[in-house]
Amino acid sequence: MEQSLSDKRDVVLEACDLRHQYGDKAVLRGLNFKVAAGEIYALLGGNGAGKSTTLSAFLGLIRPTGGTVRVMDQDVTEAPDAARAKIAYVPENVALYEHLTARENLSYFLALAGADASASRIEAALEAAGLAPDARGRRVGGFSKGMRQKTAIGLAIARHAPVLLLDEPTSGLDPRAAADFNRLLDAARSRGMGILMVTHDLLGAAEIADRIGFLADGRLEAELTAEGEARFDVRALHARYVRIGQTDAAA
Numbered sequence: 603m604e605q606s607l608s609d610k611r612d613v614v615l616e617a618c619d620l621r622h623q624y625g626d627k628a629v630l631r632g633l634n635f636k637v638a639a640g641e642i643y644a645l646l647g648g649n650g651a652g653k654s655t656t657l658s659a660f661l662g663l664i665r666p667t668g669g670t671v672r673v674m675d676q677d678v679t680e681a682p683d684a685a686r687a688k689i690a691y692v693p694e695n696v697a698l699y700e701h702l703t704a705r706e707n708l709s710y711f712l713a714l715a716g717a718d719a720s721a722s723r724i725e726a727a728l729e730a731a732g733l734a735p736d737a738r739g740r741r742v743g744g745f746s747k748g749m750r751q752k753t754a755i756g757l758a759i760a761r762h763a764p765v766l767l768l769d770e771p772t773s774g775l776d777p778r779a780a781a782d783f784n785r786l787l788d789a790a791r792s793r794g795m796g797i798l799m800v801t802h803d804l805l806g807a808a809e810i811a812d813r814i815g816f817l818a819d820g821r822l823e824a825e826l827t828a829e830g831e832a833r834f835d836v837r838a839l840h841a842r843y844v845r846i847g848q849t850d851a852a853a
C-alpha cells in the first residue's frame with residue numbers, strides 16, 4: 603500500500619483518538635489524523651463540527667476528554683507550554699497591538715518569546731511574508747485583514763516556528779488577496795513548515811492543500827490526498843461537503 607506524506611516525513615501534529623465534550627455535548631468522538639513537516643492539511647467540516655475545538659486541543663487551550671494530541675512528539679496535555687512554543691497560530695482575526703507598527707509588533711512578540719528580535723531578522727521575516735516595505739513602519743491599526751495575516755506569518759517565520767495553525771485564514775479576503783495568501787502558505791510549506799488549516803474555502807483548499815480531512819460527527823469522515831498537478835476536483839469536494847452537511851443535519 604502506498605504510504606501517505608505523513609508516513610514518509612516527520613509528523614509534526616498528531617491527533618490520536620481525540621475526544622472532547624463540552625458538558626454533555628460530545629463534539630469530538632475519536633478523531634485521528636497526522637500532519638507532516640512540509641505539508642498543508644486542510645480540515646473541512648460544517649459549522650459546529652469541532653474544527654476550532656481541534657485547534658484548541660493542539661494549542662493546549664482545552665484539556666481533551668480523551669485521546670491524545672501531540673506537537674512534534676510532545677504530548678500537549680503533559681507539556682502545553684513546550685508544545686505551544688513550537689506553534690505559530692493565526693486566528694481568524696489576528697490580534698496585534700494596534701498602536702504599534704508591524705516591525706514593533708514583531709519586536710515585542712519576539713522579545714516576549716525570548717527570541718532574537720534584531721532589526722535584520724524582523725526585516726527578513728516581513729519580506730518573506732510579503733508585507734510591503736512601506737507598510738512595515740505603519741501602525742497596524744489601519745491594516746487590512748490580509749496585511750495583518752502577513753504580519754502574523756512574518757512573526758511565525760521570525761520565530762522559526764515549525765508548525766502553523768490557521769483558523770479560517772481566507773474568510774473575508776478578496777480573491778486576489780486569498781491567492782496572495784495561498785502563495786505565502788506555499789512558501790511556508792517549502793520552508794518545511796507543517797501547516798494545519800481550518801477552512802470553509804473549498805477552492806483555496808483544493809488549490810493549496812496536500813491533504814483534506816472532512817470532519818463530521820466528531821470523526822474524520824474522509825481523508826483525500828492531492829494527486830499530481832490536478833490536485834483536487836473542487837466540484838467533487840463541494841458535492842462531498844454538501845453531503846456531509848446533510849448527514850450532520852439529520853443526526
Ligand SMILES: Nc1ncnc2c1ncn2[C@@H]1O[C@H](COP(=O)(O)OP(=O)(O)OP(=O)(O)O)[C@@H](O)[C@H]1O
Binds near residue numbers: 655
Ligand atoms: N466553550 C464551549 N462551551 C460549550 N460549547 C462549546 C464551546 N466551544 C464550542 N462549543 C460547541 O461545540 C461545537 C463545536 O464548536 P467548534 O467551534 O469547534 O466548531 P467549528 O467546526 O469550528 O464551527 P464553525 O465552522 O462554525 O467555526 C459547537 O456546537 C459549539 O457550539
